[in-house]
Amino acid sequence: MTNKRNHTPICTLIFVAFFLFSLPISLNAQQTLESINQALRYSRYSRLALKIIPVQENDRTFVLQMPIEKIEEDIEFETYQFAFAVLSGFQDSIDEQNLIPLSKEDLKGNTDFHFFFEKRVQIPEDQQVAIAFLQAIDTRQGDVYYYHIDLISPFVLGHPNFWAYYNDRVPFDQSFVLKNEALEFKGRSGVNLHAFHYPTIFEAPLPPMEIRPANVPKEITVNYEGEFFLNTPKSFGKDGYYFIQADTNSTNGMLVKTVHESFPKVKDYEEMVEMVVYISTRREHEALREAKDKKLALDQYWIGMVKDEESAKKVIREYFKQIEFANILFTDFKEGWKTDRGMVYTVMGPPNEVFFRPNGEIWSYFTGDSNSKITFTFARVKNILTPNYYILNRSRALQPEWFKSITSWRNAQMVF
Known part of the structure; x- marks a missing residue:
């Protein structure tokens, strides 16, 4: 998978890469979970997908399984620098004092699709919150990937053994x-x-x-x-x-x-009808649902909305690519596109900024006509099924930008 980037002189890229990686990890001394922008986690052009799976041996002992999916083909281990930590809160500094490097010798597995690390950690008895943290730095251009999960906190009921x-x-x-x-x-x-x-x-x-x-x-x-x-x-x-x-x-x-076997992609025209609900009027969606020939109805829907066949093909391709990514990123007991985060992701695109808090997740999008931005806040809710259940804080103030994005879809002007 290739990465879309602005055109920058190669000499500048080489200098920046050398400068970044000749510095010690202490450059990030002031970084915390609250301060780092984790937008790359949801990018359509990420080259890795990080995960931490805690297996709980007892109240204070966890085996951290850390599979790292290789989205980019033919990836070499040396292309990345890996490290992990166990933090006591969202305001802990992420630096060389608590980041533990992961070398090739630490690999438990290296397959065509994953790097896989595993580490056992013991949480001190007096520590009230414990958060497992994983970091990967792309040594070519300095992209930093993060992942974290609560081991002990008010938002988790425990982890399976x-x-x-x-x-x-x-x-x-x-x-x-x-x-x-x-x-x-x-x-x-x-x-x-x-x-x-x-x-x-x-x-x-x-x-x-x-x-x-x-x-x-x-x-x-x-x-x-x-x-x-x-x-x-x-x-x-x-x-x-x-x-x-x-x-x-x-x-x-x-x-x-x-x-179904096509997931995370769309399965059939019946499912397509359900998925276009986010950019359709109520009347349009009801008509699609009632249509006997869903393919014909959808063809007429797209052409009638966009007015041009080639533009319609472009919108269809982009819209269902968003659905696919929403399904990959946000599926829990619901399909990803049916979650609040999946809905916002589908319509608005990947967020420019993603910041986590103990009780929520904050997405920001830069608006095109000013330096302002629109923010979506997702409240974290304790749930027996998943430690990552989020509900959007809904507000009428979100309506103008939401309708603006829907209009961009309907005019074939949405670009990511």
Whole structure:
């Protein structure tokens, strides 16, 4: 995957790269989780995707599994500098005093698709908050990738003492799996796990300026699917999501959502109709839903909206590329495009700034006609299924820029 960049003289790039990497890590001494811009995590042109998966051995001991997906092809380990840390809060300095370098000798696995590190950490008894942090620096142009996850905090109920793995022994580093595709679960204790199935189907979220409460199902169906053994392949054949537990008296578990074989891309015209809800009027969307021939209705919809066939093809390509990335980045028990973050990402594009707080995530977009920016704030909500559940703080003040972005889509003027 290539990276889009402004044209800069090669000599300047060489000098900057040499300058950046001849400096010690202490250059980042004042950086904290609150101050670093993590927009690269959501970029369409990222070359790596970092993840930390904590396996909890006891209240204070964790095995940090750190799979790093190789998005760029033919990647060499030496292209990046890797380091990790365990922080006691969002205001801890990220510097050489707490960053632990990861070398090639630390690799637990190196496959066609992943680098994989694993480290065991012990959290002091008097430490109230513990956050695992992973960093990768691209030595070619200085891009810095980050990932973090709470080990101990008010927003997590605990982590499972088991995990799922691909057939190459790399930890399962996403929340979704193709229906009937097998994963292998490995644990630190016990011989079997329990599976609970939730067949729930979710609607697309309300737009950012809609402040009335969203419809919430009064009841959620859950079916106990029984026990299955560790260390044997396990597949999931029903639509919805599964919650896997070692101890049914605990809140700790692992979320697995089943998806169709085309996911994260769109499956068919029926699904396309649902996905265009964000840039359609209510009347347009109702007409698409009621149409008997969805393909014909969609063709007429795009041409009628954009007025030009080539421009329509461009909009379709870009819009469903956004859907694909939203599904990759934000799927939990909902498809990524149906989450609040996925909705904003689809319509507004990748954010220019992403800042994390203990209780939320803040996205900013630079507006084209001034130095101002529009900000979307996502509140973090404690959830048994995932430690990364966020809900948008809706406001009528978001309406002007939201409608402006929708107009750009409908006029084939959206550019990322």
